[in-house]
Amino acid sequence: MSDELHPEDRKIITLARSARARNGVPEGAAVRDETGRTYVAGTVALESLSLSALQTAVAMAVASGATSLEAAAVVSETDAVADADRAAVRDLGGADTPVLLAGPDGALRATVAAG
Numbered sequence: 001m002s003d004e005l006h007p008e009d010r011k012i013i014t015l016a017r018s019a020r021a022r023n024g025v026p027e028g029a030a031v032r033d034e035t036g037r038t039y040v041a042g043t044v045a046l047e048s049l050s051l052s053a054l055q056t057a058v059a060m061a062v063a064s065g066a067t068s069l070e071a072a073a074v075v076s077e078t079d080a081v082a083d084a085d086r087a088a089v090r091d092l093g094g095a096d097t098p099v100l101l102a103g104p105d106g107a108l109r110a111t112v113a114a115g
Contacts, residue, residue, distance in 0.1 A: 012038060033067075
């Protein structure tokens with residue numbers, strides 16, 4: 001991972017990477033709310049429910065009472081953050097909330113705004 005990342009951003013990438021590896025899912029994600037609390041999730045793929053890791057992490061933050069997000073991270077083999085994932089982050093954190101995309105090795109690939 002880049003040494004230029006803020007330690008708190010490095011932390012959510014590490015948490016997302018751990019969730020992906022631990023659960024053997026395609027993606028891991030983590031979000032940090034306005035108080036600094038983190039929420040970590042993996043992809044949900046049930047017959048009746050399908051959520052990306054980032055959508056799940058945002059839902060966990062909302063269910064826990066978060067009112068805003070400072071940042072989000074997703075670890076995936078994809079080259080871009082899905083529009084639906086950015087929309088979920090935007091709904092809670094606003095258009096300027098940074099979304100960090102990292103590869104399975106934890107290396108930062110891109111940082112995009114949720115908006």
